[in-house]
Amino acid sequence: MLELRPNCECCDRDLPPESLDARICSFECTYCNACADTHLNGRCPNCSGELVRRPVRPVAKLAANPPSILRLLKAGRCDAAGA
Incomplete structure (x- = not known):
């Protein structure tokens, strides 16, 4: 079962379970559409996998x-992702 993480790991934007703006990689790293497109070019900075819309x-x-309540943030946020 997918771990529905509650936030973008890059900018910390809230991404509730019903959000259509959440993107994930195959390891369930979670980002918002804006960070995925603008800072990450559609690739996960952790595994280089494709970021797709989270179901x-x-x-x-x-x-x-229930969705996860654990908030994860990359050190340096989007800057650490190569922005």
């Missing part, structure tokens, strides 16, 4: 399968 978990499934 939305159906609301009815959130109670039994």
Whole structure:
């Protein structure tokens, strides 16, 4: 099951589970559309994998399968990603 992380690892923007603006790599690193396009050129700075839109978990499934509350940030934020 995907770990729905609550924020962009680059700018710390909130990305709730219903957000259509969240992008992830195959390791579930999470970024907002703006950082993915502007700073990261569609590639994860951690694994170089493609960043794709994160699926939305159906609301009815959130109670039994809640999103993560752990906020992750890259050291230096977008600057560390080569911005």
